[in-house]
Amino acid sequence: xxxxxxxxxxxxxxxxxxxxxxxxxxxxxxxxxxxxxxxxxxxxxxxxxxxxxxxxxxxxxxxxxxxxxxxxxxxxxxxxxxxxxxxxxxxxxxxxxxxxxxxxxxxxxxxxxxxxxxxxxxxxxxxxxxxxxxxxxxxxxxxxxxxxxxxxxxxxxxxxxxxxxxxxxxxxxxxxxxxxxxxxxxxxxxxxxxxxxxxxxxxxxxxxxxxxxxxxxxxxxxxxxxxxxxxxxxxxxxxxxxxxxxxxxxxxxxxxxxxxxxxxxxxxxxxxxxxxxxxxxxxxxxxxxxxxxxxxxxxxxxxxxxxxxxxxxxxxxxxxxxxxxxxxxxxxxxxxxxxxxxxxxxxxxxxxxxxxxxxxxxxxxxxxxxxxxxxxxxxxxxxxxxxxxxxxxxxxxxxxxxxxxxxxxxxxxxxxxxxxxxxxxxxxxxxxxxxxxxxxxxxxxxxxxxxxxxxxxxxxxxxxxxxxxxxxxxxxxxxxxxxxxxxxxxxxxxxxxxxxxxxxxxxxxxxxxxxxxxxxxxxxxxxxxxxxxxxxxxxxxxxxxxxxxxxxxxxxxxxxxxxxxxxxxxxxxxxxxxxxxxxxxxxxxxxxxxxxxxxxxxxxxxxxxxxxxxxxxxxxxxxxxxxxxxxxxxxxxxxxxxxxxxxxxxxxxxxxxxxxxxxxxxxxxxxxxxxxxxxxxxxxxxxxxxxxxxxxxx
Amino acid sequence: xxxxxxxxxxxxxxxxxxxxxxxxxxxxxxxxxxxxxxxxxxxxxxxxxxxxxxxxxxxxxxxxxxxxxxxxxxxxxxxxxxxxxxxxxxxxxxxxxxxxxxxxxxxxxxxxxxxxxxxxxxxxxxxxxxxxxxxxxxxxxxxxxxxxxxxxxxxxxx
Numbered sequence: 001x002x003x004x005x006x007x008x009x010x011x012x013x014x015x016x017x018x019x020x021x022x023x024x025x026x027x028x029x030x031x032x033x034x035x036x037x038x039x040x041x042x043x044x045x046x047x048x049x050x051x052x053x054x055x056x057x058x059x060x061x062x063x064x065x066x067x068x069x070x071x072x073x074x075x076x077x078x079x080x081x082x083x084x085x086x087x088x089x090x091x092x093x094x095x096x097x098x099x100x101x102x103x104x105x106x107x108x109x110x111x112x113x114x115x116x117x118x119x120x121x122x123x124x125x126x127x128x129x130x131x132x133x134x135x136x137x138x139x140x141x142x143x144x145x146x147x148x149x150x151x152x153x154x155x156x157x158x159x160x161x162x163x164x165x166x167x168x169x170x171x172x173x174x175x176x177x178x179x180x181x182x183x184x185x186x187x188x189x190x191x192x193x194x195x196x197x198x199x200x201x202x203x204x205x206x207x208x209x210x211x212x213x214x215x216x217x218x219x220x221x222x223x224x225x226x227x228x229x230x231x232x233x234x235x236x237x238x239x240x241x242x243x244x245x246x247x248x249x250x251x252x253x254x255x256x257x258x259x260x261x262x263x264x265x266x267x268x269x270x271x272x273x274x275x276x277x278x279x280x281x282x283x284x285x286x287x288x289x290x291x292x293x294x295x296x297x298x299x300x301x302x303x304x305x306x307x308x309x310x311x312x313x314x315x316x317x318x319x320x321x322x323x324x325x326x327x328x329x330x331x332x333x334x335x336x337x338x339x340x341x342x343x344x345x346x347x348x349x350x351x352x353x354x355x356x357x358x359x360x361x362x363x364x365x366x367x368x369x370x371x372x373x374x375x376x377x378x379x380x381x382x383x384x385x386x387x388x389x390x391x392x393x394x395x396x397x398x399x400x401x402x403x404x405x406x407x408x409x410x411x412x413x414x415x416x417x418x419x420x421x422x423x424x425x426x427x428x429x430x431x432x433x434x435x436x437x438x439x440x441x442x443x444x445x446x447x448x449x450x451x452x453x454x455x456x457x458x459x460x461x462x463x464x465x466x467x468x469x470x471x472x473x474x475x476x477x478x479x480x481x482x483x484x485x486x487x488x489x490x491x492x493x494x495x496x497x498x499x500x501x502x503x504x505x506x507x508x509x510x511x512x513x514x515x516x517x518x519x520x521x522x523x524x525x526x527x528x529x530x531x532x533x534x535x536x537x538x539x540x541x542x543x544x545x546x547x548x549x550x551x552x553x554x555x556x557x558x559x560x561x562x563x564x565x566x567x568x569x570x571x572x573x574x575x576x577x578x579x580x581x582x583x584x585x586x587x588x589x590x591x592x593x594x595x596x597x598x599x600x601x602x603x604x605x606x607x608x609x610x611x612x613x614x615x616x617x618x619x620x621x622x623x624x625x626x627x628x629x630x631x632x633x634x635x636x637x638x639x640x641x642x643x644x645x646x647x648x649x650x651x652x653x654x655x656x657x658x659x660x661x662x663x664x665x666x667x668x669x670x671x672x673x674x675x676x677x678x679x680x681x682x683x684x685x686x687x688x689x690x691x692x693x694x695x696x697x698x
Numbered sequence: 699x700x701x702x703x704x705x706x707x708x709x710x711x712x713x714x715x716x717x718x719x720x721x722x723x724x725x726x727x728x729x730x731x732x733x734x735x736x737x738x739x740x741x742x743x744x745x746x747x748x749x750x751x752x753x754x755x756x757x758x759x760x761x762x763x764x765x766x767x768x769x770x771x772x773x774x775x776x777x778x779x780x781x782x783x784x785x786x787x788x789x790x791x792x793x794x795x796x797x798x799x800x801x802x803x804x805x806x807x808x809x810x811x812x813x814x815x816x817x818x819x820x821x822x823x824x825x826x827x828x829x830x831x832x833x834x835x836x837x838x839x840x841x842x843x844x845x846x847x848x849x850x851x852x853x854x855x856x
């Protein structure tokens with residue numbers, strides 16, 4: 001194909017994905033709420049021209065769902081992934097699905113979709129056998145056509161077979177192709193969003209330009225805990241074209257121009273009342289511990305930790321902390337809503353179309369079928385767009401101006417203020433090794449701020465105890481799911497603690513993990529990491545600046561190795577290289593998986609070294625990227641990624657797992673470089689200098 | 699007070715009626731419908747709004763439309779010529795040098811302006827040139843690879 005036609009075709013295709021209804025598409029609800037529909041027609045539709053449309057209730061956040069899901073359909077139907085048109089995240093057109101989070105797409109949705117495609121293949125072959133008067137065993141299938149192997153002229157296309165109608169035959173569960181016959185899985189394909197995203201054609205919620213759109217800017221309280229009481233809008237209303245909408249404590253300034261709406265909002269004088277939390281980013285850790293203490297409960301317990309401690313020859317006590325961290329997606333939360341003919345349609349930047357639909361329906365007291373969520377391209381999620389406040393407030397405004405599309409695009413200050421943060425946390429651990437340096441005799445841990453999720457790992461421990469609080473509303477600020485929630489906090493504590501134990505016992509960190517590993521997969525992964533990284537065993541600190549950490553997310557395992565250089569005068573940590581060895585089972589899209597790992601490492605270099613929400617009472621002090629510090633190009637090292645050949649046919653998701661051990665590997669590398677243990681994430685230069693003082697004092 | 703501002707946009711003359719101090723990004727997105735240029739921070743801190751003004755990388759969130767009067771503005775939509783992708787766009791595609799894509803327009807425009815001046819730059823020089831552009835998904839290494847390879851591509855940027 002000449003590039004010109006390709007470019008035009010693909011640009012048009014990008015619009016087709018989201019803004020028109022492919023032929024034959026119809027809403028399909030599952031028979032039971034919270035289940036996947038069993039009819040494969042819910043996922044796959046073949047249009048009269050033979051194009052295969054695939055409908056899934058996930059969203060494309062950049063993680064590559066659109067490409068990997070198309071690969072699965074292409075695998076079963078013998079197509080190129082480019083021949084599958086994806087429509088994601090439209091609650092009217094796509095079957096119900098779980099939110100796009102928790103690394104669930106490959107874990108939950110992929111087998112369902114692949115099964116649907118396998119059934120569709122069998123049904124199409126059956127239809128073709130009848131039409132061509134041949135046995136299905138004598139048929140071949142490729143690129144949307146089916147023919148008789150012996151006489152290829154006896155041929156029929158998908159379009160001719162299905163004629164744009166729903167396929168009525170059903171065969172129940174049909175086994176997908178065995179791995180040995182797969183030609184798409186495991187191969188490299190261009191991302192389906194590559195052309196749209198490199199030409200500016202990709203549309204995000206804020207790029208929709210529905211005729212007559214009014215941009216709404218919402219009056220926010222200056223601090224959390226405060227609510228709007230009175231507002232003087234007189235000055236704002238003098239701006240030509242301004243409209244004010246109020247709904248309870250929600251006050252919005254509307255204007256055809258987004259920047260004019262923003263300027264007019266600045267003219268509104270509000271008074272606010274309420275109580276701010278009495279805490280700040282320095283006192284938060286003691287605040288959490290004090291508030292949580294009465295509610296601490298034993299969540300996991302094995303054996304008698306008191307007896308275990310008596311058997312220990314090396315005991316270490318550690319306290320590990322992490323700050324609040326924002327999702328800070330580059331696309332701030334954005335939605336467009338239109339109330340028309342008794343239905344609310346919301347085009348929303350989101351990770352969970354069906355959760356958004358239900359939230360809007362509940363807030364507006366509408367039936368769920370009166371709300372439609374449409375999902376354009378989403379400019380990053382990381383857990384931050386699992387929740388629907390922007391869709392709800394946009395819909396509330398739109399409800400008051402029937403027929404007028406309303407766009408709400410948070411600015412950066414709003415996005416940093418309204419985000420649900422990765423929780424601040426404190427993890428205290430007291431643990432010990434036996435005299436033979438081969439067994440953890442006890443591990444006694446108190447987790448505050450997050451749950452004990454993924455605190456345990458594939459390590460043998462003679463006794464252990466994990467306490468975590470059951471205190472509702474523990475946090476003074478809104479918290480949310482941040483990529484690998486709980487797991488990365490607990491892994492940072494566990495892997496730092498193990499590193500400290502190894503150092504105190506004079507043991508190489510890899511050797512200690514090998515002795516503790518109770519899963520052969522972990523042993524193989526350690527070997528793979530050691531070999532790829534070139535890890536030479538030695539007890540730390542060696543001065544080389546290398547660090548190891550392991551982590552898990554469900555069945556996925558990750559081993560991370562880092563090398564850093566620490567400037568002892570400034571406290572600045574420079575990451576020189578970073579390796580992850582990853583076992584996520586069968587890797588369907590190798591380049592997509594690699595991108596997720598590289599992205600997680602890069603993102604978590606920011607998590608480990610610089611990202612922190614600063615606050616005083618209910619005031620969020622970070623307003624923009626001048627103080628909220630995301631990792632820039634100069635912070636990122638050479639990255640190596642290796643996947644274990646796990647020999648399984650099941651696939652784990654990969655959004656979360658590579659996040660889990662990053663901060664711990666870097667902290668352990670800092671220790672190896674300097675002898676100073678950094679225990680507070682992010683370990684910015686100030687905290688590194690503080691840790692270095694303790695070494696100097698020793 | 700609205701003024702009449704004329705400039706060349708993606709090779710064609712345009713005239714808009716706008717306050718001279720209105721930021722260029724809003725004029726591009728709202729008046730001219732070119733939404734490939736993104737708004738990420740409105741303070742010149744993230745680079746998502748980068749466009750070319752007379753071939754110089756320029757933050758359109760912090761540039762008044764009056765200041766581009768008589769100049770030539772190029773946005774991501776104008777980079778492909780006669781349907782043929784620019785080598786920088788091609789390199790970003792080939793390297794999958796993006797995830798969510800929200801920073802990508804700005805990245806490509808910043809890279810283009812830099813490579814125009816220095817097609818065979820060192821890795822360190824590329825890092826310095828791209829430092830003002832933020833990618834949240836962590837495509838950094840691929841973006842650097844893409845910029846490096848675009849510079850080496852036959853003919854370089856156009």
